[in-house]
Amino acid sequence: MSLLSLDSAQLQQLMERTRKDYEELQAKGLKLDLTRGKPSKAQSDLANDLLTLPGESSYTDAAGNDLRNYGNLEGIRELRELWGKLQGISADQLVAGDASSLNIMFDLISFAYTFGTNDSQRPWGQEETVKWICPVPGYDRHFAITERFGIEMITIPMLEDGPDLGAVKELLQDPQVKGMWVVPMFSNPTGYTISDAKARELASLEAAAPDFRVVWDNAYGVHTLTEDFPEILPIIDYAEEAGNPNRFWVMSSTSKITFAGGGVAFFASSKANLDWYLDIAGIRGIGPNKINQLAHHQFFGSAEGVRSVMRRHAALLAPKFDAVLRILEERLGEYEVAHWTKPEGGYFVSLDVVDGTASRVWELAKDAGIVLTKAGSAFPLGQDPNDRNLRLAPSLPPLSEVETAMDGVATCVLLAALEKLSA
DSSP states (O other): OOGGGSOHHHHHHHHHHHHHHHHHHHHTOOOEEEOSOOOOHHHHHTTGGGGGOSOSSOOBOTTOOBTTSSOOTTOOHHHHHHHHHHHTOOGGGEEEOSSOHHHHHHHHHHHHHHHOOTTOSSOGGGSSOOEEEEEESOOHHHHHHHHHTTOEEEEEEEETTEEOHHHHHHHTTSTTEEEEEEOOSSOTTTOOOOOHHHHHHHHHOOOSSTTOEEEEEOTTTTOBSSSOOOOOOOHHHHHHHTTOTTSEEEEEESTTTSOTTSOOEEEEOOHHHHHHHHHHHHHHOSOOOHHHHHHHHHHHOSHHHHHHHHHHHHHHHHHHHHHHHHHHHHHHGGGTOEEEOOOSBSSOEEEEESTTOHHHHHHHHHHTTEEEOOTTTTSGGGOOTTSOEEEEOOSSSOHHHHHHHHHHHHHHHHHHHHHHHHO
16 A cells, blocks of 8 residues: 555545654653664673683794784784685785774775875875765765765665676776775675676776775675575685786674674785785784784684674574564555665665655654664765665664664654655
8 A cells, every 4th residue: 555545535644643653752752773783782792702812821823923012914824714714715815903994994095095006106195086986875984984085986876786887887987986885795784795796797897997996895794694604705816817806905804793892804805905005004003913813713713613603693683683674564564655675684774765755754763762874874975865765773772672763763754755745
């Protein structure tokens, strides 16, 4: 039963009932937050054993190096080997750093902007303009990095099987297009995963800029909501086979696996790219927190140990995502005023409401004590041209609060749609 199929009397009756629902929602005095994809306390508790590691028996790695001291910019070998087996990447093509992959992404663009990449004719900061391809909806913190450097961000659609590569192919004819953001698995916020065919095509596309780089941020590569772990595509191998070995800067981390502020970040790429990065990073700092890396290696034990931890995360997260999808369907499905993704992993649900009403939904929710990520946040500069998209992040609150918040969000979506229809 679409709203458009209702006559004026039915619309009026539904409007009165929805306004009453909203007034009752406001009267509850809620203080609920669905803004960021943070792990819950129960998820963080899964890694509490890390706090006792590495223990007092040894602070050395397999090679006998004292990890309390300076050095080893690449990170300890045994953890890189463990993570490499999980990601399908050789340890020789993998650097283990400190807690945040966002820090490394910022550094990579900063280094390229200041010094140029190993394939650049000049530093990016000396270019007349630098352009960047941004699949949307996408990750707001990615866009914040390119925005901070004054890079011109060009949006393309993020489809169910990955970015619109027809649009990418056309844009790559411009030598000022220097980069592209991609979250290849359980992407933020849609939960979509790039197909093998699209990954291979992206690796092989011709680019006018010899220093074109794809930030392949595999932040959610093992963050399943089911028992299944999709294959992590060997994108570095695809690029090598396609004759573009330096194209991809591959990111991952333990940030939502162990402790968000105290994990380990990983950067994988070609040898030439890693040599370029380490040469500059070695001036910025002398080495990462190797004691923390040793603790993580002991905590996980193996690649399968990581998957075991992630199954426990999934058991905590899946009921919350199920609640989001169930309530959206029960409350909004019949009215055809919204569409939403149904992710099998990751941390978000992408909600599209009636065009021109996302900001109003956000405002109504805020006034009812439900804080959502601001409408348009999944677009560069926070500008959604259709004012359509909202990102839902159900991971942090308890299940009961997720259910209460989503029932309220559904009321706000319906009320905003009715207001627009009756305007």
